[in-house]
Amino acid sequence: MKLDEVIARAAMTIRSEVAPAVMGSYQRTQAYMAAVILEKVARQLLLQTEHQRAETDEMAALWVDLELLTTPGSRLRRAVYASRSLGANAALSELLKAALSSDEPERDAVLQRTRRMMRAQLDRQLAYSE
């Protein structure tokens, strides 16, 4: 059994066997909450490898696109280079902040492309969190 499957099974047991037998409203809610959390973790683990691969590929494509969209020497180009070494969310945050405060001609294009990547990241998170 894979780890995500074990956790999903444990969640089911807590939901069906443990929680209903718990006395006390607060404590029973805690037991059900434990089941909910384990279900989310199991789903996240199941998708983790696929999501990590997609994120790596899409971030690589983002850097290529942003290099094409920005002018050499511009503040936005410098922001692109400075963000490359960061993790995905931190990089997107820095890119967004740079674009929002920019008055350079490529601002809107950089914003649009960055937001497209943010949307993709969000869709992956929604796949296990909903």
Added chain:
Amino acid sequence: MTALATVASDRSIEDKILEYIAGQLPGASNVQLEAVERIAVGWSHETWLFDAHWIQDGYERSRGFCLRRDPGNTLLRHMSDLKQQFRVLQCLDPTPLPTPTPYWYEEDEDLLGSPFLVMEKVKGVCPSPWGKPGREYYAQAFDRGILPHSFTETLACLHTLDWESAGLSFLGAPATGTSFALTELTKWRELIELTRHDPEPVLIDLIQWLEDNAPTSDRVVLVHGAYRTGNLLVQNDRISAVLDWELQVLGDPMFDVAYVLSDLTREGTDRLSNIVDRSAFYREYEAATGIEIDDRACRYYQMLYIMRSAAFWMSANDLYASGRSNDLRLSRTAWSLPGVLDRAARELGY
């Protein structure tokens, strides 16, 4: 002291509550507590309900109490102190707004381990709008037709309350213009900054939008800050008490109206807060208050609520992850965050 060490057993707390209540009832003998229950409502403080029975002047007497205790480690801890809640309830008690009567506030940590307040246990039920039983309850109440009116009437009562005469000026009235909106924005941004959460780019985008689009407001009312079913006690299809006085401020009435209009406060229905028809709400609220609903301002505040939800979830998860709270409901919020960020992104056009 670790979070785990602060969790005393329920039995120990029950004994201490009994000792305290007995001390507050002069001339009472044979004081007993029944139906003592810690309930899973609210995020900021522990809530205990119980009935006290005693003998006084040869007669049996009883009274229901609600005790809220500050465990010092819960959500919004620094924004919502029990002393202020108690003071707000004292101010509201003589007004027509239905609220629990406050009895005692204690700061002495020797009594129950942390500050607490005791107030009236108002008769009524408070079904959660997030579960099937609650949704069914509100659907049936809608069909009976009384509760939807009571919901709107009570909000109108809140917004037409003379807060100065009630003694609520200590809450601090905002300056006119964009002051109220920007103060709220700052409050929630500071909560986000207190967490150790990784940066969320969608949130950065949302905050920029909120800074750029703050509405002006010249009207100042008492704003509850979380007016919805689930925070309202219902008895015989009428609101018997407005609960959860944790986020109240003086400010723009559209802040509460926007929350009522928001889809954050309903589930599986178009009815506002699961209970009231949208057009009826507009009609009855405007007629009762004389305040015209400003859809543009409401849209802004709905975006602010999205940010506030994100701030709640980030703060809540941080409390659990750091070991300052053992409440699993806080941990679960880590998976609620993408949902509110999704709302923000869609509102911002992506």
